[in-house]
Amino acid sequence: MARAADEASGNHHIYWENDILYSEPKLLEAGAACVLVVPQSYWAFLLGLAHSTPLAGHLGHGKTLARLVTYFYWPQMRVPSDAFCRACPICQAIGKTRKRLKAPLIPLPVVGTPFERVYIDIIGPLDPKTAPGNRFILVLVGHATRYPEEIPLEDSDYTGCNQSSDVDISPCGIPKRVVSDRDTNLISTYMKSMWDACGVTYRFTTLYHPQSSGLVERFIKTLKSMITGLPQAVRRKWDVLLPSLLHAYRELPQKGVRYSPFELLYGYHVREPLSVVK
Template sequence: MDVVGPVEKSKSGNRFMLVITDYATRYPEVFPLKTVKAKHVASSLIQLFSRVGFPQEILTDQGTNFMSTLLKQVYKLLGIRSMRTTPYHPQTDGLTERFNQTLKQMLRKFVNDTGSDWDQWLPYLLFAYREVPQASTGFSPFELLYGHDVRGPLTLLRNAWEGDQSKEDPVNIISFVLHMRDKLQQMSELAQSHMAAAQKRQKVWFDKKARHRSFAPGQKVLVMLPTSDSKLLAKWQGPFEVLRKTGPTTYQVSTPGLQRGSRVLHVNLLKEWVPRKENETEVLLIHRVEEEEEVNDYLPSVTSSVLDLSHLTSEQQSQVTPLITSDIFQECPGHTTLVEHSIVLKPDAVVKRMSYRIPERFRVELKEEMDLMLSLGIIQPSTSEWCNPVVLVP
């Protein structure tokens, strides 16, 4: 069970979708909701249970509506075991997450320009989805749930092609029930075998890129967590200490300074922390900035005019000192006229790269550099059609 939204507000005032999928039959159910409060979720569950019965387990994320006292009381009353996914790891409930993507893609093809009629299309789209056989089971969700082919759009199309067929002879109720029970048992066994084969194929593809990782209590790790309420702003934070292993793929990590003192996280959200050496920043000339790292950490800092040469031998210091005291190294760049070269351009070919905006925090530095190079005669204004964007390297 999962909640999709908020989406475009419909004419009925609905802004959320409660999506429920059955792992055994792949049968989906979607309830449009105005709010995702626990009482509305519980009401939708009762509507579903009145048609298909009570489940043994329900898997959800750790949303406040799913973790409420009201739903816990409903689960206890109906004998349902509540299961939770680890935070920020939607792969645990991959079946529902994948159906959410399919549902959104289907809705985009039918909603109006404003998207305010999305809740009116849900019954039609769900009917079409339930009638199509699933690759993992080999049967349609309708057929696995009810034990026979449901007369839907595909059945109507087939009848139109084949024409009206003669009706079969009626059978008594006992024969029908026995036949239905045998058919359900055969379909269940076939579906389980097909599902096992599909999962085996999926595991082979997953294992090609998967890497086994494990952490010991007391080990330092980096944790992928959102910096705010938005999941899109997640980045590696830490280092934090691993407290204990709570499951095959989950660890309890101490997170001091955050909202909660400790969290239970999936191993995919953890990576080993390797401390840097003390003199690494002094000898490193080029550092590849990772996607999640801050660029400001590598901006040049103001250094002292007196260089520390204590790490060199006395002979090396004597060789370096004349270079430092001479005019070889200057603060401003220069240019030479001793060597000239020409750039041969292809005729009738203009190279024009698409320009892009410079970050606001670099605007001042960019203007200072351009003014300096203009004053030194290194560059000059140009109206040529040839152009390339400026690339600032901290």
């Protein structure tokens, strides 16, 4: 994110190499690479690719700019990027706001191991229902990495949760601690017995206080917005497109940690559509 500010503010120098124009930040961060200088005729195409596709997810100006400056540069990038996102008809229809929190967040204890502590919740019912009959999503977010996983469900009751237990929702095995709200389907006897059998400590958030699990609640808000932003022609296939939407979320740096969930889990930056264009 610091690099996004440098690129947008002009802290760079331009040079030619093999008849290609490159930009290099004056204060080059470790692991950072030089980027291509893009003529104005390509700006709209790259902005659309970085913001409007299912692999981009309509994630807003800040994340759109952060995605672009990883590979490209043009003068005053922040201005056309902000204008493009503000003019996006889908984002306007979704009604995204820039409301700031009135009080600072209080950090939780540091977790050094991915998926040692995870947050779970259920989204739904979603409209429209997909062809396989899915209307809900069981989501899991790792506290240490912010890395999300999901399972589409037909129902949110015992049957749906039983369906989810047959799927490996964590790529790194069984967590030590699971945190959820007090949804009756998540605190059922079946779920408790499943966690007990796995040796998992299960904790609940404060009643009527979703901020206690703000990590997963914020992700749910973003995922709902991304699903709503899908083109009408494919919105009924949101369960099929979930991997693309999750990719869009996982590849971008998270506020407060400066790294993407993918980087925190795997240790390198994932290859994305903009890197192919470059």
